[in-house]
Amino acid sequence: MFAHTKENSMKKNNDYFVENDNIIIQPILGARRLDNIFWAIITLAAGSGFFFTGLSCYLKKPIFFFVAPPDLSFIPQGILMSFYGILAILISVFLWFTIALNIGSGYNKFDKLNNSIKILRLGFPGKNRFINLEYKINDIKCIQISIKQGINPKHEIYLYTKNNNRIPLTQVSQPIPISILESEASKLARFLGVSIEDIKS
Known part of the structure; x- marks a missing residue:
């Protein structure tokens, strides 16, 4: 109350x-500012790209039909891309969380x-x-x-x-x-x- x-x-x-x-x-x-929203979108997009590229390397086939499979081996390139992708996605989730709660206002x-x-x-x-x-x-x-x-x-x-x-x-x-x-x-x-x-x- x-x-x-x-x-x-x-x-x-x-x-x-x-x-x-x-x-x-x-x-x-x-935190509910345009620059934070911009970086949250960019980080999520980049992280998703890295993660799905790494996953494609592991599955040896494209995740999306309109994207050509990457010519990379899962070890070590695919693992590294997946790791950085997950890290970027987590950072983006944190940014969206602070934006939603308007931290600092x-x-x-x-x-x-x-x-x-x-x-x-x-x-x-x-x-x-x-x-x-x-x-x-x-x-x-x-x-x-x-x-x-x-x-x-x-x-x-x-x-x-x-x-x-x-x-x-x-x-x-x-x-x-x-x-x-x-x-x-x-x-x-x-x-x-x-x-x-x-x-x-």
Whole structure:
């Protein structure tokens, strides 16, 4: 009953962006994104191709009538292709599972009226399905931003508490443009009445 109430509350707040003088609610996009769906499809297609090719090698005949039998021996080529195919299919199943459950979605809520900050994220099924963090606004020391370029760039905003805890606020996805990141960080800093710091990489 508790979990059902939490989920309904999260969906209600996650449907829109709210911003006024006293409350800011930021919806957070989870795993249900086009790039994840794209890679899930590609991984499933590639894995299925490898697996059925390996199986064709074992049976010494094509699995599908419209595909010519591969000119490969089952040992070692067929075994390797079957192994990589099964591995790719399992990865794809995991991706579809996270997409279906929309892992990582939620919202950030900043409420001056109640002096509270609430961060809610959806996790995997179980007792940690709802990751719910709550803080007092006057416990926040500053807003931190982290900009890392390179092969795996990361543009992130954090809450930094007086107890030296760092809480990520941005969604896990493609890095947002630096100009938008800095604008969002400045807006939150003004709203919370704290400063902005850069995280040194």
